[in-house]
Structures are given as structure tokens and as C-alpha cells.
Amino acid sequence: MAAMRYRVGQEVWLPCEVRPGPFPNEKRVYVKLGDAEWVGFVNTRALREWSGGMQVRGVVTAVGPGNALRVAVRGHSPASVSLETRRDVISGYVGALEA
Amino acid sequence: MLVLSKPDLLKRIKSGSVVFDPPVSPSAIKQCSIDLRLGRVFSVFKPKDHIAAISLSTKSIFDQEDLWDAREEDFFTLRPQGFVLAQTLETVTIPADLMGLVEGRSSWARLGVGVHLTAPKIDPGYSNTITLELSNHGGVAVELAAGRDKPCQLILLKLSTRLSKADLYGGSAEDIFQKKAAR
Numbered sequence: 001m002a003a004m005r006y007r008v009g010q011e012v013w014l015p016c017e018v019r020p021g022p023f024p025n026e027k028r029v030y031v032k033l034g035d036a037e038w039v040g041f042v043n044t045r046a047l048r049e050w051s052g053g054m055q056v057r058g059v060v061t062a063v064g065p066g067n068a069l070r071v072a073v074r075g076h077s078p079a080s081v082s083l084e085t086r087r088d089v090i091s092g093y094v095g096a097l098e099a
Numbered sequence: 100m101l102v103l104s105k106p107d108l109l110k111r112i113k114s115g116s117v118v119f120d121p122p123v124s125p126s127a128i129k130q131c132s133i134d135l136r137l138g139r140v141f142s143v144f145k146p147k148d149h150i151a152a153i154s155l156s157t158k159s160i161f162d163q164e165d166l167w168d169a170r171e172e173d174f175f176t177l178r179p180q181g182f183v184l185a186q187t188l189e190t191v192t193i194p195a196d197l198m199g200l201v202e203g204r205s206s207w208a209r210l211g212v213g214v215h216l217t218a219p220k221i222d223p224g225y226s227n228t229i230t231l232e233l234s235n236h237g238g239v240a241v242e243l244a245a246g247r248d249k250p251c252q253l254i255l256l257k258l259s260t261r262l263s264k265a266d267l268y269g270g271s272a273e274d275i276f277q278k279k280a281a282r
Contacts, residue, residue, distance in 0.1 A: 009264045022142045022167040022184050023230075030161040039158045043227050061266075078155035 006060050006069060006087065013055040014071065014083075018047060029056050031073060036085040040077030058083070101257040103197070104131050108255065111197075117255065118192035118226075132202070132252040136188040138228060139245040142169040143183050175243045177212065177235045186228040188246055191253065193225045196261040200254040201229050207250060211237020214251045223258065224267025 006012075014031050021027040021041050029047070031038040046057040061082060062070035071083045103111065108128050111117040119133070127134040145168050153160050167184070177183055193199055199221030203214035216232040231250060235241055243250070 017161070019161060020165050020167070023140055023169050023186060025228075026230075028161050030158055037158060039161045045227075059264075078160060 006063050008060055008063055010060045012058050012060060012071060013048065013050065014058050014073065016047075016054050016056040018054045018056075029073070029075060031056060031083060033083060033085045036083045038073045038077060038083050039079070040073065040075040042073070042075035046074045063087075100259065102131050103255040103257065105129065108133060111255070116194050117197065118190075120190045120192075121188065123189060127249070129252065132254045134249040134252050135191070135201075135229065137231075137243060137245050137248045137250050138186040138188040139171045139173065140169055141172055141175040141183050141185055141243075141245075142167045144168075173245050175245070176240050177233060177243055178240045179211075179235050179238055181240075182232070182234045185231045185233055185243070185250075187231065187251065188228075190226065190228050191221065193221055193223055193255070195223050195264075195267055196258050197255050198223050198258060199225070200256065201231075201251050202254060203251055204249070210239070210241055211235055212241055212250075221253070222267070223262050224264075229253070 014033065017030045019028040025044045026041050027044060027047060029040060029042040042056055048055050056073055058071040058073045060069065061072045067086045069085050069087050071085065073083065105128055112119070123133055144166060150163070151159070153163065175183060191199070200219045201215055201221060202219060207214060213234045213236060214231055221229065233250065
């Protein structure tokens with residue numbers, strides 16, 4: 001499979017787990033991509049069902065050098081972190097991504 | 100950084116640069132802020148006999164069972180020492196060249212009611228209701244009326260440089276404006 005190209009500002013959908021949150025329109029969300037994890041609160045507008053699972057919207061905030069990729073999940077995280085991952089890891093979810 | 104005053108607030112709202120849904124009434128627009136109304140969802144912590152301490156730097160907050168009990172109500176009684184999460188009635192959409200600060204009301208503070216805990220900043224690109232963390236530090240119960248009460252005010256500040264889409268909170272504010280313009 002050819003490596004997918006990413007650009008800063010590109011929106012992506014990431015596979016995630018979802019649990020009830022403090023409001024009907026705000027859920028607890030957990031994302032794990034390789035070694036990278038993100039936990040936080042996300043508005044339901046940034047979530048969708050896809051291929052029997054759930055996905056959360058993110059945006060690419062940094063690409064490279066090398067294989068590195070940083071994705072910000074659009075939500076409130078107590079740890080206030082972005083997902084630091086690698087292109088090859090995220091490309092494993094290519095079916096779950098859209099430009 | 101400039102604070103938007105009433106004439107600029109009116110211009111921004113009229114042009115669709117700042118969006119409130121449902122719209123705010125003209126009387127809600129003050130000298131340098133906009134009063135926002137209380138939404139109808141009130142969320143309290145579920146009583147728990149035993150709950151492990153939550154580490155905020157791990158996924159333990161995700162591993163907990165349901166922590167909150169959210170209900171849609173027209174009225175909510177906030178008792179002394181009580182705490183409830185609520186939302187603004189209005190969905191607020193902030194463009195890439197502004198940020199917001201949500202602040203409480205001095206009249207509410209006189210009764211001991213605080214409106215938010217430590218988190219007043221609304222990022223550029225934000226498009227959502229604003230979560231309010233209401234607590235009653237006073238000595239009497241306070242009845243909150245959804246849709247009528249105005250617990251907070253939003254102050255809008257102009258950024259020194261407009262942010263790029265990648266730096267926006269939601270990354271979709273422009274799309275929202277395009278949709279509005281297309282209506």
C-alpha cells in the first residue's frame with residue numbers, strides 16, 4: 001500500500017472508544033494509535049459511527065520530519081496533549097480516514 | 100489584544116462573523132460583552148460509595164463507570180455547597196481572528212453563585228455551547244431557570260494575528276460560515 005500523504009490542517013477520522021460523558025452531547029472518548037493515547041471529552045458532532053465502530057474527528061497539526069505525525073483531537077483533554085504518532089501507524093487505519 | 104465593544108459586536112453578529120444559535124436579543128449585547136442564557140441540561144455527579152481517585156494524566160477518567168447524571172429541566176435548585184454542570188442555551192461560533200472569555204455576573208456572585216471554574220477561555224474556531232460549572236458558595240438555595248436566566252457574559256477579544264485552519268479549535272469554523280452564507 002502506498003504511503004498516504006498528509007498535510008497540516010487536514011481533517012482525519014480516528015478510530016476510538018466512546019462512553020457517556022457529562023452531557024448528552026458530550027462523550028468521553030479514548031483514542032489509541034500505536035503507542036499514542038488520547039483521552040478527553042468530545043462533542044457528539046465530532047463523532048461518527050463507521051464500519052461498526054466509532055470515530056472521532058482530528059486535524060493534522062504537524063507532519064514530519066521523517067515518519068512523525070501529530071494529530072489534535074477536537075475535544076477537551078485533561079492532559080491537554082496531541083497524539084504524537086507515525087505516518088505508518090495512522091496509515092494502518094487508511095480505511096477510516098478521509099481527507 | 101482588543102476587546103470588542105458594542106458597535107463591533109453588532110457588526111460581527113450582523114455579518115455572520117460571530118454566530119449565536121439561537122440568536123441573542125439586542126438587549127443581551129452590552130457595552131463590551133454579550134449575555135448568554137442558561138441551557139436546559141443540568142448534570143450532577145452520581146452518588147458513589149466507592150470510587151478510585153482519577154488520574155488526569157492517564158486514561159482512568161475513561162475507565163470509570165458513568166460519573167454524571169444529566170437531565171433536561173426547566174428549573175434546577177442549586178443548594179448551598181452544591182455543584183452542577185450546565186451549558187449555555189446558545190451555541191457560540193468564534194472566528195479565527197477572535198477568542199472569547201466567559202465570565203460570571205456580579206449579581207449572581209452576590210448570592211454566592213460562581214459560574215465557571217478556572218476555564219474561561221474560548222478558543223478561536225470554537226463552535227459549541229459553553230459549559231458552565233455552577234457552584235453555590237452562599238447560604239441559600241438558588242433556583243436556576245433554563246432559557247430565562249443569564250448566568251454568564253461572553254467577552255470577545257481580537258487576536259494579534261488570525262489563526263490558520265490547523266490551529267483552530269474545531270478546524271471547521273470556515274465551513275460553518277460557508278454553510279450559513281449559502282442559506
